[in-house]
Amino acid sequence: MALPSPKPVDGATLFKQQCAVCHTLSSAEPTRQGPALAKIIGRRAGAVEGFRYSAGFAKADFSWDEAKLDAWLTNPQELIPGAVMAYRQAKPDVRAAIINYLKDN
Structure with missing residues (x-):
């Protein structure tokens, strides 16, 4: 009996599980430990208004x-x-899924 194929990595789920504790995707939500990540692609590093x-x-x-x-x-x-962010992700496929999710938000 063959094992089932693994599910593809889902960026939205990964973001919720691994990033959303500290980050939101909306500047309308209260700031958490990290800045909002909406429209991060193309944004200057360290440029979210009001974030320390x-x-x-x-x-x-x-x-x-x-x-x-x-x-x-x-x-x-x-x-x-x-930088004070403690999160690190060693798996390239997980990083890619999160980045692709952020590109769309």
Whole structure:
């Protein structure tokens, strides 16, 4: 008897399980530990109005794209020294699913 195929990784579910504790997808919702992530692709790092970023973000001179988000989710402190985000994701397929979900929101 063959084992069932694994379900494809679902970005929305992953976001809810792994990101939504600290982040929302709407600036209309109350701020959590992290800034709202709506429309993050193309947004300058550290630029959400009213959010208090760690000191490392003051030196971050880039806008978010898929590659930067992938590096961020892999190791936030390597991308932005002094960043306080504790989450890291070692699995490329999980990172890709979350990033694809964020691209659509």
